[in-house]
Amino acid sequence: MEFKELTKKDAQIQLAQELQKLLVTCPNSYKDVIQKDFEGYEKLFGRFINETGPSVEWEKIQKLPEGAVWNFSELRAPDTELVKNMLNKLVVVKLNGGLGTSMGCQGPKSIIPVRSELTFLDLTVQQIEHLNKTYSTNVPLVLMNSFNTDDDTQKVIRKYHGFQVKTYTFNQSRYPRINKESLMPIAKTTGSDADLEAARNMYLSATLTTWVLQ
Structure with a gap:
């Protein structure tokens, strides 16, 4: 168990170092945006290597009870x-x-x-x-x-x-794909579209905040 924990910690440290190397290749005009992307990426990576067990517990999935789904013809006009x-x-x-x-x-x-x-x-x-x-x-x-x-x-x-x-x-944000064996980014520069994977990540803006408050 101690060995596994140390391995996970080393992977996170090494990832942070690799992301800093990638950030150096980024044009100054995009550096702030890429930096925010990488911060989110590190959090997701931490969840990936620390979470254990299946992502879905199939034994907990049950059929819907009788009457839970209505036929369209049975619905009243709202x-x-x-x-x-x-x-x-x-x-x-x-x-x-x-x-x-x-x-x-x-x-x-x-x-x-x-x-x-x-x-x-x-x-x-x-x-x-x-x-x-x-x-x-x-x-x-x-x-x-x-x-x-x-x-x-x-x-x-x-x-x-x-x-x-x-x-x-x-x-979308641009997150580096990782090597299955090393768990490190495949990309060598932030300009390598083939090695950067899009990930959903909406930044809170004034418009989004307005929608949420409504």
Whole structure:
């Protein structure tokens, strides 16, 4: 047990040293952002090597009791004002970090035409706008971009300015992938996109704080 604990401690110390080496390769203009990413990464790494046992205890998972799930036809139509109040607390967050290269598309997957020349993103905006118009609400759309999709997405969302949907974006963090054997980062520089893995990490902003308080 003592050997395992020392090994875990050594791994965390060594990781911190490797992350500092990576930080040196980062341009000064991005250093603060990458530093925050790495701080979060170290916390997740600590959980990864210290937590024991299975992530899911399957024996505790039970079937839902009879009557827990209703048929749609059995549901009563909700009060319009109640729906409006619920929608006023809704923020739609969509993952938008993947490229569509495997589907023959240059850019984000969300801009691939899927129906009547409309893209995934077009359909999402239409659906949210329908809710906003029907119930006089202001449900926003938040896109979680990656370093691969942010530039293209910023250009695409300009066409939605005339729609009754407020669109926001933020970027995923970039966390180094780790070697299975050494548990150390594979990346040698922060500029190596192939060796940096996107991880979900929304920074608290004034806008996000406002949504939470609502």
